[in-house]
Amino acid sequence: MTSLSASDSNLHRNSFRSALVLAALSSLSHGCSSASLPTQPEEASLQPAVIRAFAKPNPEADATDQTSVETDETLSIELAFITHLEMNLPEQDVYIEREPGSGEVFRPTQGDNDMSALLYKTAVTVPHNPFDPAQIGPHPKGESFGMTLGEWLAHRGTGVYAAKDGAGTLDLEFTGLVPRGIYTLWHVFGAFPPTKPFSGTLKLPLGARDGSESVFTADEQGRARFRHTFTPELELSDVWTRSMLALNYHSDGKTYGGLPGDFGLNAHIPLFVMLPFRDGLR
Numbered sequence: 001m002t003s004l005s006a007s008d009s010n011l012h013r014n015s016f017r018s019a020l021v022l023a024a025l026s027s028l029s030h031g032c033s034s035a036s037l038p039t040q041p042e043e044a045s046l047q048p049a050v051i052r053a054f055a056k057p058n059p060e061a062d063a064t065d066q067t068s069v070e071t072d073e074t075l076s077i078e079l080a081f082i083t084h085l086e087m088n089l090p091e092q093d094v095y096i097e098r099e100p101g102s103g104e105v106f107r108p109t110q111g112d113n114d115m116s117a118l119l120y121k122t123a124v125t126v127p128h129n130p131f132d133p134a135q136i137g138p139h140p141k142g143e144s145f146g147m148t149l150g151e152w153l154a155h156r157g158t159g160v161y162a163a164k165d166g167a168g169t170l171d172l173e174f175t176g177l178v179p180r181g182i183y184t185l186w187h188v189f190g191a192f193p194p195t196k197p198f199s200g201t202l203k204l205p206l207g208a209r210d211g212s213e214s215v216f217t218a219d220e221q222g223r224a225r226f227r228h229t230f231t232p233e234l235e236l237s238d239v240w241t242r243s244m245l246a247l248n249y250h251s252d253g254k255t256y257g258g259l260p261g262d263f264g265l266n267a268h269i270p271l272f273v274m275l276p277f278r279d280g281l282r
Contacts, residue, residue, distance in 0.1 A: 081157035106137030115150030
């Protein structure tokens with residue numbers, strides 16, 4: 001494994017907190033109520049910023065062009081993971097009971113402000129679909145999740161992705177995780193514009209296709225550091241597809257190789273981050 005040096009003065013790191021909702025959220029998302037989220041986000045919100053940072057800028061590049069800088073050396077991007085509520089989307093794969101005793105649960109949305117609300121799983125797997133408000137619920141109530149909405153939203157993640165000579169390196173730090181919880185990282189792709197009806201996304205475990213390189217465990221304080229180098233490097237977003245990284249929590253303490261698990265039952269996405277367009281695209 002190779003870790004990135006935050007002190008390397010040759011790396012110009014661009015901050016990246018994506019402001020988009022995309023089809024790739026299917027592997028992570030469901031729709032929210034019509035009062036808080038449109039059935040399909042406006043096109044402008046679906047556009048990831050082109051953010052690439054390199055060691056050697058191209059002297060012929062337009063100084064006013066903030067979208068990309070050419071070089072022959074290292075690409076480095078700072079990553080800031082976010083929750084679905086921070087994107088005005090319903091939280092995915094965790095549910096709240098709005099009417100006690102009803103046996104029904106709903107995905108939390110912007111209107112659910114009780115951070116002490118207990119979370120539940122669903123009794124069945126619920127497919128992801130970020131663009132259908134009906135998918136907020138109700139859904140059949142499963143077992144207790146063992147934490148509150150506020151504790152779930154405490155998940156945080158930041159770090160750096162670097163690429164050079166065809167190899168990629170991730171150096172990530174997470175806090176607010178479930179103590180001793182089992183997590184995996186996923187590279188997710190979705191069509192853009194999204195298909196109608198929505199057809200879902202391609203979800204790949206980070207690194208080896210058997211999922212063996214994507215697994216890590218939080219410590220007693222709910223913290224974890226993930227450092228790994230892999231070949232080939234990550235594919236960034238392009239004209240027809242959007243690319244992202246997603247954090248997956250395994251509430252049953254098990255992982256499932258090249259599959260993320262059953263969303264709502266034993267697989268739960270607390271955080272994601274969009275990757276920018278590859279060089280030369282807007």
